[in-house]
Amino acid sequence: MDGRKHRWFILGASVIPLIAVLGAMALLWNKVFSWSDVVVLVIMYAISGFGISTGYHRMLTHRSFETYKPIRVALATAGVMAGQGPPLIWAAHHRKHHRVADKEGDPHSPHLDFEPGFKGTMAGLWHAHLGWLFNINLTSDPMRYCPDLVREKPLRWLSENLLLVVAASVVLPGLIAFGITGGSVQAGLTGMLWGGLVRIFLINHMTYAVNSIGHVFGRRRFETTDESRNVAWLSIPSFGEAWHNNHHAFPRSARHGMKWYEIDLSAILIWSLEKTHLAWKVVRIDPERMTMREANISRVSGSSLDKKELLESQQKLAPMAERGRDSDTSLVDVE
Structure with a gap:
């Protein structure tokens, strides 16, 4: 997927779920909503959330742990289902971000070339949140930033067949809702709406908020060369990604929540995989x-x-x- 196609994909993945959210609110107002919608929303949010946090971010981008190929492919596929772009491009952008975080060349810093004051802060937040993805000059060559991933055939297939996998992730919750309600067509359709499109909207903006809010507001435990922050209230819905200052201090760490009270769902998943001998070479930080x-x-x-x-x-x-x-x-x- 070239830069032009990627921008069109991001536009569609931003606008269509937004329209779906408005439609879902209208249906909710008219009480066209059931327990099955909640079930598929939670299931699909968890799948795509772990896919982005554990799969795309910690496993592929930072190599925080190793696992068996079927699990690796499953986590990468779950990441694709979030609708944030191909794994190769996502990893390339993120590795580039870490190399020049909040400096010239950072794909999504909220601090570059924005005027001081409220207006500049808002412009920076918008750019870091979503605007950067529409930059016509945006480029992070996977061959330069993640050649190790380019060599993996399953990741190339997922990157090339992105639309197919994302479409399947919208249909899947409809099938689940259809099955658990005993064949209700309405449940199947609303399941696709809530577990498919609304879920994509929610998980994407949670991820984008780490890039924007996580570099402007929050607490800095470690003095890093960037402006990363820990945002406690965002930690659970982001699966631990919002302990962002911790992450920038120790990027390869499999655990972003460094304190016992810093809840990190992805770290718990990785720990569970390790305890069941399904993951190894888990990167930890010396206390x-x-x-x-x-x-x-x-x-x-x-x-x-x-x-x-x-x-x-x-x-x-x-x-x-x-x-x-x-x-x-x-x-x-x-x-």
């Missing part, structure tokens, strides 16, 4: 390395500690620095 980096941020950005406390903190961290090792090679290899 000492994480502690050291977080403490360094306090010193760089103006810690509230007094000199005595700061000296004690440095003395405690010194042994870690001597024996600690950076288990996350992504600091020099963003892939």
